[in-house]
Amino acid sequence: MLNPHLIEFPKMGNPEIGYISVVEQNTLVPFEVKRLFWTYYTPESIVRGRHAHHKTEQVLIAVAGRITVTTELSDGTIQIFRLENPNVGLYVPPHAWHTMQYSHAAVQLVLASDVYNEDDYIRSYTDFKEIWQSK
Amino acid sequence: MLNPHLIEFPKMGNPEIGYISVVEQNTLVPFEVKRLFWTYYTPESIVRGRHAHHKTEQVLIAVAGRITVTTELSDGTIQIFRLENPNVGLYVPPHAWHTMQYSHAAVQLVLASDVYNEDDYIRSYTDFKEIWQSK
Numbered sequence: 001m002l003n004p005h006l007i008e009f010p011k012m013g014n015p016e017i018g019y020i021s022v023v024e025q026n027t028l029v030p031f032e033v034k035r036l037f038w039t040y041y042t043p044e045s046i047v048r049g050r051h052a053h054h055k056t057e058q059v060l061i062a063v064a065g066r067i068t069v070t071t072e073l074s075d076g077t078i079q080i081f082r083l084e085n086p087n088v089g090l091y092v093p094p095h096a097w098h099t100m101q102y103s104h105a106a107v108q109l110v111l112a113s114d115v116y117n118e119d120d121y122i123r124s125y126t127d128f129k130e131i132w133q134s135k
Numbered sequence: 136m137l138n139p140h141l142i143e144f145p146k147m148g149n150p151e152i153g154y155i156s157v158v159e160q161n162t163l164v165p166f167e168v169k170r171l172f173w174t175y176y177t178p179e180s181i182v183r184g185r186h187a188h189h190k191t192e193q194v195l196i197a198v199a200g201r202i203t204v205t206t207e208l209s210d211g212t213i214q215i216f217r218l219e220n221p222n223v224g225l226y227v228p229p230h231a232w233h234t235m236q237y238s239h240a241a242v243q244l245v246l247a248s249d250v251y252n253e254d255d256y257i258r259s260y261t262d263f264k265e266i267w268q269s270k
Contacts, residue, residue: 018177018237024170024250035159036171038198038244040221042153063173063242064199086175086242102153107198107221107242109173115159 002030004071004079004096007059011087021087023111030091031057031113038063038109042102052122052132053094057113061089065106071096074132095132097125137165139206139214139231142194146222156222158246165226166192166248173198173244177237187257187267188229192248196224200241206231209267230267232260 007028013019023029042048049069060069062083069081069090081090089111092098102108114120122128142163148154158164177183184204195204197218204216204225216225224246227233237243249255257263 013176015176016178017181018174018183020172020174022170022172022251033168033171035157036168036246037155037157038196038221039153039155040198041148041150043151046152048153061173063175063244064240086173105199105240109198109244111171116157 001095002091002093003073004081004093005091006081007089007091009061009087009089019086029059029089029111033111033113035112035115036110037112038107039102040107042106042108044102044104047099047101049099050097050123050125052097052128054120054122054131055094055114056120057094058092059089059111060092060100061109061111062086063107063109066103067106067108068101069098070100071098073097074129095135097128136230137226137228138208139216139228140226141216142224142226144196144222144224154221164194164224164246168246168248170247170250171245172247173242174237175242177241177243179237179239182234182236184234185232185258185260187232187263189255189257189266190229190249191255192229193227194224194246195227195235196244196246197221198242198244201238202241202243203236204233205235206233208232209264230270232263
């Protein structure tokens with residue numbers, strides 16, 4: 001079972017022409033991308049996330065601005081990741097309770113291993129602890 | 136054969152909490168996404184693109200900033216699209232010669248129907264006209 005970790009995507013280009021980063025199936029992302037979403041115009045005062053999953057794996061990328069992601073595992077391990085490079089992603093496994101806080105104008109791109117299914121979300125912290133401690 | 140057209144993705148949220156837009160397979164994007172890339176820090180003086188494809192279809196989204204996309208078909212039809220909403224994408228078919236110009240801080244997200252293959256690019260305008268006029 002993979003734990004939260006940063007993924008460095010290729011960054012091709014230079015300051016004179018700009019940069020491009022690429023994801024193709026079966027390369028740096030350890031799952032098949034079934035859903036893609038992006039979040040934007042999130043006020044700095046808002047904390048998003050606050051859930052874990054049963055199965056869904058995700059990669060979060062700050063394609064613009066800065067995102068501070070806090071992950072917590074059921075054994076109490078807490079990590080804080082500051083995403084601020086458009087070529088760096090954070091792998092978030094299903095068993096990580098996670099919260100995100102966004103800088104003004106941040107755009108978060110998320111690659112997910114499954115289509116949306118509310119049943120896959122664990123939105124109670126107590127449930128999260130119980131479910132993932134027992135595995 | 137589909138021509139260039141705008142796609143409006145769902146935009147969920149409100150100003151107090153921010154917004155999210157989503158792509159799942161087989162919904163608004165008329166192909167299976169095999170490659171995903173994003174471009175950033177492109178100087179305003181740079182024009183990107185200047186090619187067509189044999190097969191690859193794409194959807195371009197300005198998830199941050201503004202992108203001006205010019206498409207030209209082999210019959211001479213020219214269209215100019217101004218992308219400036221993170222929930223609006225532009226479908227670019229293989230038979231559209233296209234160029235893009237970016238605002239300062241624009242981030243372009245591209246969904247593509249095929250993995251990267253240089254042989255699929257038509258980088259000569261003359262070849263583009265010949266190849267696509269004959270189809």
